[in-house]
Amino acid sequence: MRIVIAPDSFKGSASAVQVTKAIADGWLSVRPDDEIVELPMADGGEGTLDAFLLAVPGARRFPVRVTGPDGRVAQASWVLLPPTTELPGGTGVVELAEASGLPLMGRLDPLAANTLGFGQTIAAALDHGVSRLLLGIGGSASTDGGGGVLTALGARMLDAEGLSVLLGGGALMEVVTVDLSKLRALPEGGALVLSDVTNPLLGASGAANVFGEQKGADAAQRALLDAALAHWAEVLRDTGVPADPTAPGAGAAGGTGFGLLAWGAELVSGASTVADAIGLDTALAEADLVITGEGRYDAQTDGGKAPAIVARRAGERGVPVALVAGSLAVEPRGFTASASLTELAGDVAAAIAEPTTWLHRAGAVLAAGSLVA
Structure with missing residues (x-):
């Protein structure tokens, strides 16, 4: 059988x-x-890269050193799926948990932890010339609204003096404008964000209030982070970025879903997309x-x-x-x-x-x- x-x-x-x-x-x-x-299956969280490596013939892993969620150097990687006629540069699979995941924290720091390393790993895949990205965003250590990702991809978060704002959700209130002039473009085949989380960015069911506690945020810090994320959404809207904070999944990975929406990525069911990619139906x-x-x-x-x-x-x-x-x-x-x-x-x-x-x-x-x- x-x-x-x-x-x-x-x-x-x-x-x-x-x-x-x-x-x-x-x-x-x-x-x-x-x-x-x-x-082996995955939904965008821990183990997503391993699932692709085992199931897709010709998949290759590329190591990369990045800045971890607490500022220390971390060893991450991304996976290249073989090229096709439609995607001649292949598909790059990047897993947030490897570069910006909760286990990488020396100690929990809910206000300063960030997703810079995840963005650096995405940038490495873009530098390789991938035609499409699959971005798994489970297991985040931070609630930074994707600010770290966008910074790694070329965006600049600026304060009232025109100076770069520190990374982390706690500093988002200081952002007055965002310079997107050097933000890297999506690959020609686009970017799909893999997640099984459907929470919006803000409110009682949002990123800070639902997931902040597991990242070390007490009640006061969760309230601060929720307000900071709301401010961040307003700044991006005023900048002309069409990201919807109420979109299902915008609150995934501490608002990383929202940040990737701002970049132009598409939020999809992580498990369904992985199932398609590894040939479950066949x-x-x-x-x-x-x-x-x-x-x-x-x-x-x-x-x-x-x-x-x-x-x-x-x-x-x-x-x-x-x-x-x-x-x-x-x-x-x-x-x-x-x-x-x-x-x-x-x-x-x-x-x-x-x-x-x-x-x-x-x-x-x-x-x-x-x-x-």
């Missing part, structure tokens, strides 16, 4: 590549004659079963996260789907079977301590359950 394994990463525990391999090894320990197709065409998963399956999963996208596409083709999750916060719907690492391991701590062990067990349990003939 042909088994497609297409999970997302178990964030903070195991990458999508590790999750995929562990489930596959577990399945084969019970059914060694089955054909396994490994297609793999599903002859599949007998699909196994997907994520670290925590909850009410937000159906909103467009990787397992929901995989399950939806499999369902359209009549292929049964099984779910592996670190934990199940709600009852899974639409799956032939499911396995929870927390239940297999006995508790959350044990599951997190040895994720690949329990992922292997989950694969074996599903195989032993006779999900295929």
Whole structure:
């Protein structure tokens, strides 16, 4: 039988590549004659580059040294997908988490952390001559409205004296105007921003108030950042930039979605775009079963996260789907079977301590359950 394994990463525990391999090894320990197709998924966050490298023949990784979110040097990379007739320079895939992600912070600094390194990585892909960009923006350490990205791409944020403003969301209130005369152009094939976040830039459901706490912002700092982002949006509007702060996804990655909209990029479903790029539909065409998963399956999963996208596409083709999750916060719907690492391991701590062990067990349990003939 042909088994497609297409999970997302178990964030903070195991990458999508590790999750995929562990489930596959577990399945084969019970059914060694089955054909396994490994297609690790991503939604624009951690593991996006790895998913493309494994799934797309000829994909290449290019390392680049950048300024991390706290000002220290960071080692990042981007991935080049092979050229096509329509995209002769190939597609550059850039992952914010690698250059400006939360784990890169020496200590949390919600007002000064920024996305400069992410912009520098994008600039490196442009320097290479890519024809299109896929920009994954999960895992941000900052709430800077994309100011760091735009600065790296040539924009200048200026104060009342005409001097450059410091980076970070806390300094956005000082921006009086933005000089876009040297802002780099989009590649000819455009730029797609991959995210599963649909929050607007501002307000109670905006970037600062929803995601600021996990980046170290207390209540007063979240209020300050929300006001700073509103000011930033007004400055860009007065500059003539047609970016909409109410657009779904504008609040993604601390407002990086909004900054990339200002550049002219298009916000799209991260999981759907990754699925298209790695050939999920082709793999599903002859599949007998699909196994997907994520670290925590909850009410937000159906909103467009990787397992929901995989399950939806499999369902359209009549292929049964099984779910592996670190934990199940709600009852899974639409799956032939499911396995929870927390239940297999006995508790959350044990599951997190040895994720690949329990992922292997989950694969074996599903195989032993006779999900295929």
